[in-house]
Amino acid sequence: MNVAVLIKQTPDTAELPKVTVAEAQSGELQATMVINPWDEFAVEEAIDLSDRFSCDTTAISLGREGETDALKHALAMGVDSALHVDESVVEGGDEWATAEALAAAVRKVDGGEDVEIVLAGKMSVDGNSGVIYAGVACKLGWDLLVNVTRIVDIVDGTLIAEQAFEGGQETVEVPLPVVISVAKEINEPRYPSFMGIRKASRAAIPTLGREDLEFPLSRTTRWTDLNKPETEEVQVRIFEGASVEEKAAQLADALMAERVI
Amino acid sequence: MAILVWIEQNDGQAVSNCWELLDKAKVLGQELGAEVAALLIGSDVDDSAQQAVAYGADHVYAAAAPHLAHFRLQPYAAIAEQAVARTDAVAFLTNASIRGGVLAATVACRRNAGIAANASDLWVEDGRLVAARTIYSGNIQARIQFESSLAVASVRPRSFPMPAPTDGSGSVDNLDVRTQEDDIRQKISDFRAADAGEVSLTDAHIIVSGGRGVAEDPQKGFELVGELASALGAALGASRAAVDAGYIPYKHQVGQTGKTVRPDLYIACGISGAIQHLAGMGNSKIIVAINKDADAPIFQRAKYGIVDDLFSAVPALTAEFRKRL
Ligand SMILES: Cc1cc2nc3c(=O)[nH]c(=O)nc-3n(C[C@H](O)[C@H](O)[C@H](O)COP(=O)(O)OP(=O)(O)OC[C@H]3O[C@@H](n4cnc5c(N)ncnc54)[C@H](O)[C@@H]3O)c2cc1C
Ligand SMILES: Nc1ncnc2c1ncn2[C@@H]1O[C@H](COP(=O)(O)O)[C@@H](O)[C@H]1O
Numbered sequence: 222m223n224v225a226v227l228i229k230q231t232p233d234t235a236e237l238p239k240v241t242v243a244e245a246q247s248g249e250l251q252a253t254m255v256i257n258p259w260d261e262f263a264v265e266e267a268i269d270l271s272d273r274f275s276c277d278t279t280a281i282s283l284g285r286e287g288e289t290d291a292l293k294h295a296l297a298m299g300v301d302s303a304l305h306v307d308e309s310v311v312e313g314g315d316e317w318a319t320a321e322a323l324a325a326a327v328r329k330v331d332g333g334e335d336v337e338i339v340l341a342g343k344m345s346v347d348g349n350s351g352v353i354y355a356g357v358a359c360k361l362g363w364d365l366l367v368n369v370t371r372i373v374d375i376v377d378g379t380l381i382a383e384q385a386f387e388g389g390q391e392t393v394e395v396p397l398p399v400v401i402s403v404a405k406e407i408n409e410p411r412y413p414s415f416m417g418i419r420k421a422s423r424a425a426i427p428t429l430g431r432e433d434l435e436f437p438l439s440r441t442t443r444w445t446d447l448n449k450p451e452t453e454e455v456q457v458r459i460f461e462g463a464s465v466e467e468k469a470a471q472l473a474d475a476l477m478a479e480r481v482i
Numbered sequence: 483m484a485i486l487v488w489i490e491q492n493d494g495q496a497v498s499n500c501w502e503l504l505d506k507a508k509v510l511g512q513e514l515g516a517e518v519a520a521l522l523i524g525s526d527v528d529d530s531a532q533q534a535v536a537y538g539a540d541h542v543y544a545a546a547a548p549h550l551a552h553f554r555l556q557p558y559a560a561i562a563e564q565a566v567a568r569t570d571a572v573a574f575l576t577n578a579s580i581r582g583g584v585l586a587a588t589v590a591c592r593r594n595a596g597i598a599a600n601a602s603d604l605w606v607e608d609g610r611l612v613a614a615r616t617i618y619s620g621n622i623q624a625r626i627q628f629e630s631s632l633a634v635a636s637v638r639p640r641s642f643p644m645p646a647p648t649d650g651s652g653s654v655d656n657l658d659v660r661t662q663e664d665d666i667r668q669k670i671s672d673f674r675a676a677d678a679g680e681v682s683l684t685d686a687h688i689i690v691s692g693g694r695g696v697a698e699d700p701q702k703g704f705e706l707v708g709e710l711a712s713a714l715g716a717a718l719g720a721s722r723a724a725v726d727a728g729y730i731p732y733k734h735q736v737g738q739t740g741k742t743v744r745p746d747l748y749i750a751c752g753i754s755g756a757i758q759h760l761a762g763m764g765n766s767k768i769i770v771a772i773n774k775d776a777d778a779p780i781f782q783r784a785k786y787g788i789v790d791d792l793f794s795a796v797p798a799l800t801a802e803f804r805k806r807l
Binding site for chain 2: 232240315317350352356360366388390393394440445450465470482
């Protein structure tokens with residue numbers, strides 16, 4: 222039973238507001254690119270599973286040519302190996318094409334036999350869809366757990382996990398193989414160690430390209446009219462009262478007049 | 483031909499955001515010449531089915547069986563696909579909750595249909611459905627046109643106004659449930675419902691949030707913020723700094739790595755307004771900031787502000803509202 226973890230390289234969240242429409246269209250971003258913050262939890266959980274159940278871990282990332290910093294980060298944290306999928310294999314495709322490519326990459330890990338758990342983050346900070354792992358589960362024909370806050374145990378090929386949703390929390394049992402998207406409550410991602418960083422910088426990261434992956438390209442949507450939402454110029458009104466009570470009264474008046482209360 | 487809307491249930495109760503969606507589907511259905519079908523899956527769906535009629539569904543398709551009491555993707559997605567086929571659906575819409583999101587994605591992927599995840603608007607153009615959504619955490623807006631015959635969207639809560647129920651004249655049909663408990667791989671062994679009575683952040687019309695500004699006395703600070711929230715019937719939010727410091731549990735976190743909210747009124751108390759916080763609440767209709775630093779970035783997005791110590795300003799505001807409400 223081995224583990225694959227899906228990670229995406231995404232812009233540093235502090236630089237997201239600077240992304241332009243042209244950059245979003247071309248995919249050539251000026252921003253500093255890092256591992257998608259949600260995916261750090263998935264990487265940490267993969268390493269944790271390998272400690273608990275002595276399994277091998279592989280990080281998989283589909284991205285532009287040579288875009289391997291996120292994979293190196295995962296290696297530096299402690300995953301055993303990394304696999305890069307060249308984005309050109311899904312050029313012009315939709316989410317399901319990406320899912321198909323990632324599922325194909327999962328099947329290629331270690332000859333495709335042993336991966337029984339695929340971990341993913343909750344959402345990418347650039348795509349914001351939270352659908353890729355659902356697509357991967359669908360393409361692999363595996364079960365899917367989402368927003369998992371704890372992997373309790375794996376007993377006789379059955380994984381026991383806790384899942385959170387808006388209305389509560391549940392414990393669920395599912396036979397392997399399974400795709401799991403993790404919630405941030407699941408763990409505290411470690412910082413890469415110095416040794417880890419050195420090891421990662423020397424690691425060879427194989428790439429899968431068009432010659433390695435073949436599938437019909439799904440294209441079910443067309444994205445048009447990309448634009449920057451206008452942030453409404455709001456001129457803030459600061460209440461200047463003699464006392465805090467006076468300011469509070471003025472604010473309460475204003476909010477009652479807005480009819481939002 | 484139909485627009486099919488999944489009505490999510492939590493503990494046997496319909497999630498109210500789904501009525502916003504159903505009402506929108508009526509408008510879209512008129513333009514597309516499609517009827518509006520509501521899909522209910524659960525163990526007891528009768529009340530929710532009647533509600534769906536009251537909120538305007540032309541047809542309600544109900545799949546009821548004891549083993550469907552809790553959401554499990556495998557049987558729910560199978561039933562949703564069955565309903566898509568039965569209604570000849572041109573669109574399948576869900577509420578963009580955790581479950582709605584994954585149900586929409588799974589049905590879309592299985593039928594090789596286009597998806598607009600976390601959509602914020604839907605309309606009809608040249609006889610086809612179009613969706614709007616944002617990417618790059620709210621920093622780029624896009625329009626999604628569907629090339630597939632089925633269009634699937636999960637729609638953010640509070641994207642459309644809440645309708646009023648009417649008499650309704652729609653009919654309720656039962657779907658036959660083909661999956662048995664034995665066919666379902668996932669087993670739920672324990673289920674704990676969230677605290678009742680707490681206003682959920684994603685549904686809230688008003689949110690009062692606290693940040694690191696309470697640091698001087700975090701316990702007292704969140705008590706004051708909580709009192710203002712309860713005086714307004716608001717949900718309680720927090721910044722990541724407050725969550726990371728352990729002042730309040732993560733489920734209250736608003737922002738990039740917390741919840742995305744769009745209330746009518748968002749009151750930020752002792753929150754600086756970091757980009758990652760704004761990513762979660764920047765679409766609030768009216769933002770109010772209480773902060774002792776007049777230069778805090780939150781004031782660039784706020785409509786109203788009080789520059790003062792939150793330990794005195796927040797209770798003063800609570801007292802004002804208690805007088806008036
Ligand atoms: C990948 C990533 C993801 C992130 N995700 C999130 C997220 O989801 N949500 C989030 O909120 N942040 C997130 N952050 C963190 C974010 O960058 C900020 O650090 C955080 O929002 C700051 O919280 P704060 O405003 O409470 O604290 P601070 O920035 O420290 O601000 C405290 C404010 O309180 C004011 N203040 C202090 N004392 C008082 C007083 N007595 N009365 C009134 N005002 C007072 C100060 O003037 C200051 O403006 C993320 C960061 C990263 C890198
Ligand atoms: N290009 C990619 N390469 C690897 N994993 C990805 C990629 N895109 C998405 N994922 C995974 O799917 C999750 C959800 O992404 P998204 O659907 O884009 O919000 C991410 O947190 C990743 O774990």
